[in-house]
Amino acid sequence: MKRRLGSAIVGIGMIGEIHARAVRAAGGDLVAVVTRDAATASSAAGRLAADRGVTDWREVLDDPAVDIVHVCTPNHLHAEIAAAVIAAGKHVICEKPLAMDLGSAAALEQQAGAAGVVAAVPFVYRFYGAVRDARARVAHGEAGDLRLLHGTYLQDWLSRPQESNWRVDPATSGSSRAFGDIGVHWCDLIEFVTGQRIARLTAKLFTIDRPGGPVLTEDGGTLMFETDRGVLGSAVISQVSPGRKNRLWFSVEGDTASLQFDQENPDSLWVGGRAESRIVPRGAEASHPDAAPYNPIPVGHPMGYQDCFTAFVGDVHRAVRGEAVDGLPTFTDGLRAATITNAVLDAAKTGNWVEVP
Secondary structure: OOOOOEEEEEOOOHHHHHHHHHHHHOOOEEEEEEOOOHHHHHHHHHHHOOOEEEOOOHHHHOOOOOOEEEEOOOHHHHHHHHHHHHHOOOEEEEOOOOOOOHHHHHHHHHHHHHHOOOEEOOOHHHHOHHHHHHHHHHHOOOOOOEEEEEEEEEOOOOOOOOOOOHHHOHHHHOOOOHHHHHHHHHHHHHHHHHOOOEEEEEEEEEOOOOOOOOOOOOOEEEEEEEEOOOOEEEEEEEOOOOOOOOEEEEEEEEOOOEEEEEOOOOOEEEEEOOOOOEEEEOOOOOOOHHHHHHOOOOOOOOOOHHHHHHHHHHHHHHHHOOOOOOOOOEHHHHHHHHHHHHHHHHHHHHOOOEEOO
């Protein structure tokens, strides 16, 4: 019988609680939850069925029961904690961005590689069954030669001018907000599904007026790009679009078929053709067999975001045990996100097309 892996969650806001539920659903033990306030830590430990709540993340680094540390704090704390976790020889899951600047993200990626630990980033939209279906269809040539890639990632939680959050402040969030927070998810997904890389891009960003004074991070923007295989693409990113709660949508269009996925309706894949178009339910007979591992629930029983997190954590656990895992997002993908973000900011500042290393 395999030993249950132990996790500690550092930061127990919304995303930290999602990580905690995923750990338990994936068959792991929740050893500790960490937050600065003792009463909040104790309450969270009881609510999330953790063994204990602690106030100092350094305490979990010496705990032999902790195999994996999940870094779910505000962005400015990611690099310090992740680096310490790796130095302690433990595996790490770190929310993006890995760091507040590209150089620090690169250093973390190199440190993780040298240490030989599993270092993962929760690009969890990869774990929808319909996304895996789209990826398999592209890989097996069912869309033909790709011609156009486009889509959106739209939210509305900052659409009112009086609304704010720690993410609005570049001191805690970083120099990019909408793109660094959600735009990187869209880019990761389009590269993951197509197997192509964004090679060149240009971008325009915008910020709405807020009563508290100037805001130094963007509320949204548009992106145009060309891949390393010469395919053109575009994306619209916004955190201020009323009515759009989490609308991550993409269309991959080839010379024989188009494939469209909508995260707000994630249990199906739209497959378009000249003679006919169809909607393929997740896990149905027409779904590509390569997607089967990410369709554990019978067709017709909806799966969602929390299920993706469980699948992601489950794949991390498999990787920790030495199993080969296809498509696990690692610190290399986190560095890729930082590289694209840096290029977007550069392009928006200069108005030029920018090469993406």
